[in-house]
Amino acid sequence: MLKSKVALITGSTSGIGLGIAHSLAKQGADIVLNGFGAISEIEELVDSLSMKYDVKVSYHPANMANPDEIKEMISFVETNLGGVDILVNNAGIQHLAPIDEFPTEKWDAIIAINLSSAFHTIRCALPSMKSRGYGRIINIASVHGLVGSEHKSAYVAAKHGLVGLTKVVALETARSPITCNAICPGWVLTPLVQDQIELRASNESISVEAAKDQLLSEKQPSAEFVTTEQLGSLVVFFCSEAAEQVRGVAWNMDGGWVAQ
Numbered sequence: 001m002l003k004s005k006v007a008l009i010t011g012s013t014s015g016i017g018l019g020i021a022h023s024l025a026k027q028g029a030d031i032v033l034n035g036f037g038a039i040s041e042i043e044e045l046v047d048s049l050s051m052k053y054d055v056k057v058s059y060h061p062a063n064m065a066n067p068d069e070i071k072e073m074i075s076f077v078e079t080n081l082g083g084v085d086i087l088v089n090n091a092g093i094q095h096l097a098p099i100d101e102f103p104t105e106k107w108d109a110i111i112a113i114n115l116s117s118a119f120h121t122i123r124c125a126l127p128s129m130k131s132r133g134y135g136r137i138i139n140i141a142s143v144h145g146l147v148g149s150e151h152k153s154a155y156v157a158a159k160h161g162l163v164g165l166t167k168v169v170a171l172e173t174a175r176s177p178i179t180c181n182a183i184c185p186g187w188v189l190t191p192l193v194q195d196q197i198e199l200r201a202s203n204e205s206i207s208v209e210a211a212k213d214q215l216l217s218e219k220q221p222s223a224e225f226v227t228t229e230q231l232g233s234l235v236v237f238f239c240s241e242a243a244e245q246v247r248g249v250a251w252n253m254d255g256g257w258v259a260q
């Protein structure tokens with residue numbers, strides 16, 4: 001379905017981004033990975049994805065906190081693969097603290113990586129999407145783009161900002177074959193959430209398993225994690241012709257979290 005499309009997924013060396021890369025490659029898209037990690041492990045990822053799905057897979061190490069590196073990454077895709085058709089803004093970090101104890105450098109990093117990076121990637125990638133006559137911009141926000149939780153001031157602010165940015169880009173591209181939407185996942189069991197589970201287990205002197213159950217039962221009525229495969233399938237749907245008039249949505253996939 002996506003043969004000859006080029007998909008750039010930021011923060012795709014792990015977790016949700018990697019799951020989305022698998023789903024898009026399975027549909028025949030060529031993939032550009034991005035994110036941190038040991039270079040030998042990233043090389044293995046590149047080879048295994050490309051062999052498994054018979055698609056071109058490349059990697060660019062741009063730090064999403066750095067606008068110049070983002071610009072360089074988009075140029076790299078244009079030079080080597082013709083341009084970005086599917087842009088998934090997924091890179092993200094987390095830090096938990098009450099606002100009066102929140103380190104300012106953590107605030108700046110979260111806003112840069114979770115929000116501003118999407119402004120920079122979209123700004124740089126949009127001209128070539130226009131000239132190629134197809135574009136899908138998918139911003140991985142969060143339920144925290146729709147509701148708040150304590151101790152997550154920077155994350156919640158960034159994700160609400162990302163949902164706002166999604167709407168503006170959707171309006172500016174409304175009369176074109178380019179769409180822009182956001183996905184708002186609830187809890188997904190990735191390294192980012194594993195860290196929060198382990199922090200809770202140590203703060204409350206409970207087992208990791210008990211901390212996991214608490215985390216789910218507090219917020220996610222289904223009491224089950226959303227999977228990266230489920231999120232990948234939603235991304236594939238957004239890339240399809242059927243989704244051509246889905247524009248500017250913030251689509252929650254959250255086991256019922258924001259229905260409460």
Ligand code: NAD
Nearest residue numbers: 011013014015016035036063064091092142187188190192
């Ligand atoms: P993760 O920690 O498993 O993966 C994050 C990815 O981003 C990694 O590949 C990492 O290398 C990359 N990354 C981090 N900082 C970067 C930077 N400066 N430059 C480039 N890459 C960078 O996390 P995840 O849970 O898969 O999260 C992915 C996205 O999904 C994030 O935006 C997160 O906010 C969002 N999200 C996650 C959950 C969840 O429950 N896991 C829920 C809602 C939204």
